[in-house]
Amino acid sequence: MNHYMKNNNIQIGRLYIVATPIGNYSDISQRALNTLKKVNFILAEDTRKTGLLLNYFHIKKKLYSYYEYNEKKNTTKFLEKINKGYNVALVSDAGTPLINDPGYRMIKLCREKYLNIRIISIPGPCSAIVALSISGLPTNRFCYEGFLSNKKSKRIKRLYELKSEYRTIILYESTHRLLKCLYDIKNIFGKKRYIVIARELTKKWENIHGDYISNLIKWIKLDLNQIKGEIVLIISGYKKSNNIKDKISSKIKKTFFSLKKELALKKAINITANIYSIKKNLLYKFYLKNKD
Incomplete structure (x- = not known):
């Protein structure tokens, strides 16, 4: 040798x-x-x-x-x-x-x-590749992130950066932090993001379960044994929505309707659009569909 x-x-x-x-x-x-x-x-x-x-x-x-x-x-x-x-x-x-x-x-x-x-x-x-291969999510392009930060502020910052990542995302997560991480993902990515949790791969207690994140959190809380062991998360990539509601966050909606109570429609749209750097036309279409 x-x-x-x-x-x-x-x-x-x-x-x-x-x-x-x-x-x-x-x-x-x-x-x-x-x-x-x-x-x-x-x-x-x-x-x-x-x-x-x-x-x-x-x-x-x-x-x-x-x-x-x-x-x-x-x-x-x-x-x-x-x-x-x-x-x-x-x-x-x-x-x-x-x-x-x-x-x-x-x-x-x-x-x-x-x-x-x-x-x-x-x-x-390699557990990341093993989990990806059996996840049922796209495998031709993916983004490996390993463990997110232990610090909540850094974890949230990184999740915001990943929110519009169109590739399948691979994360590792620890037992004691899994639910906290999933709640952060739900708050930032939205409740409709599909996630596969792969646990204890190749071992006796291997378990692979996929669902929309809200359902996944409920499933885990019904049986906390599901957070034990080595965990890999496979997250579906961002898909651009044609639904106007999905393009406007709850924060933007709250700001817009608060301004609308005090100001004329045009001014409320202009101010909100400037604050959040979004198109005025998008806000106007949203208003027409939700003015009631």
Whole structure:
């Protein structure tokens, strides 16, 4: 498995990015197993979880912890080991490394500085792609967002930015925050947005359920077991509506009708249109359909 440089015959190791199962150990590839058996050591996001996987397949290998909080500090150290001839595998807790997991700094530094190190991907499962493939929503174009921010203000800001995203949206969400996130999506995207929740993929308790967001929230509240485990949300993309009511938010309506009580129709339309940067003609059509 060693790699020899042609110029000066210096032995250089290889960096293997190895995908592991997202739940069902049977999903690991033979190539992944062969790689994990042959490398000198393994970098793991959580050595305990990776240790269980290795024990299951009777693989004895030195494990080093490589996670979010030590990634920056340890990247150069491990790349130097590879440069000296060690072959290294990088794995995450589950699925494909770097997809919302540590590893980006290491690959970036390889591409910028350690050009002699060959990076080899050992492909395999990824929960975002697994969920998308069975969601029933469009798969030809999609937008992967990972986890939204823990902070409500940042989460809401990002959701507003995604509101008009026409591609299918993929989110990861944690158990304790799922309902809060769904309420935020409902308030910003509207109650008619279709969402598929994929939970515990490939595991014994796998569950995939899709519905309009209002119904989805009700379904979850009837059985809070539905928020346990690893969760992926697949959200239908924005569809442009021809319905005037859908184009005018409740905030705009409230402002317009408040002004209409005090001012002439034309002035109320002009002021509202200027405040929210919408077409006056759209407001006038809305008024004609709802003046009663």
